[in-house]
Amino acid sequence: MENGKVKVAVAQVDSHLGKLERNVEDHLEVIAEARSDGVDCLLFPEMSLTGHSAGHLALEMAIARDHDFVTRLAQAAGPMCTTFGLIEEGPAAQFYNAAITVRDGRVIHLHRKINLATYGQLDDGKHFAPGRYIETFDLGGGWRAATLICNDLWNPALISLAALHGATLLLAPVSSAREAVGATFDNPGSWDIACRYSSMVYGMPMLFANRVGQEGEMSFWGGSRIVDAFGTTMACADEAVGLTTATLDFEQVRQARARLPTVRDSNLDLLVRETTRLQHDLGVPETVRRR
Known part of the structure; x- marks a missing residue:
């Protein structure tokens, strides 16, 4: 990161349902690739360590933030800020759909999904406790990030709260399937509108990481992207596994927020x-x- 410029990447992966160790190994490979490419901030999709439909496996899949898997990923990430999804076991044996951010060998941020999706083919509310807080963390160079998981972003109040808490970069780990809401709902098209609108309104670039692959009847469409502070899509993936990168300039955030x-x-x-x-x-x- 130099002069307010940050190289960011979204990792579009095909997580293996219920296979924690295999997914950790896949994450380590992506982290190594991103570090070799000079990435400063890397984002994986929602529940990237467990697979999308792992809620019913929470007793087997849930891990605490100090678990060895988290430590391995934190050490591998080094100075690169890295966010990945998991089922977190918190205090009092409560299970959360969570995203952990690591850097320099330690956990620096944890977000628990607040707006649990329990409609269509989605059943978060059956398996997880809701998160209760919006927090941000420092990236340096003027950048301050907030994480909102998937359905959190369909609650405009949560995006507004993130911005009011000082976020200048929004991390959006998502696990979106074409069939999730219903046959007549255009998930890819709707997410495109939501990402560009939110970034433009708040002058807040967004990293949107969605997964690919198939789980039962659910087909994940990818489309991971990086949107700038004016709501313009800088880079967008298709439906292939891989990294999508771009460089964000904090000066653009300053200009966007001065104009709007x-x-x-x-x-x-x-x-x-x-x-x-x-x-x-x-x-x-x-x-x-x-x-």
Whole structure:
């Protein structure tokens, strides 16, 4: 990373359902390739270590953030910021659809999926506890990243919260199949609109990593991409396994946010006041509001 420029990559992989060790080995190969290419920030898809449909295998597949597999990936990543997906076992034997970010041999960030998808052919809510926080982490050179997992990005409030927490780069690990929502819903086309819109509105580049391959009746369409701060797609993959890379310049973020100051004009006081009023009107108990 130099003068606010960061080389980023999305890893489009075909994860093997329920085969943790094999997926770890595949991740290590991709990490080595990305490091040799000078990548500063690498993103894998949602649940990349377990496969998309592994929720029913949570008791077997869940690992803690200090597991040996996580340590191996952290050591292999070295100075390259690397984010991958897994089933995390948190405190009190709770299971989460999570994304862990590692750098310099250690875990630097963990995001637990908040907006669990339980519709169509998706059943996150049957297997996982929801996350409760939006946090960001420093990449250097002005860059600050937030991670939102798949269906999190269909809740505009979560994207807005990430931006208000200071994110200037959005990491979007996804596991999107053509059939996930229903036959009449255009998943690839809808994601294209969502990615470009969110990046353009907030002046926030996005790394979108989707998987490929087949799991049962679910066919994953790839299309991993890198979108700049003006909502322009810089690079986009087809349906093949591989790395997609681009170089982002923080100067562009500065220009985008000066021209379209969405973050500046978000009016946080108004949002807090109206959200609190809405909760009161809906009769939400005070103890629930504080969570």
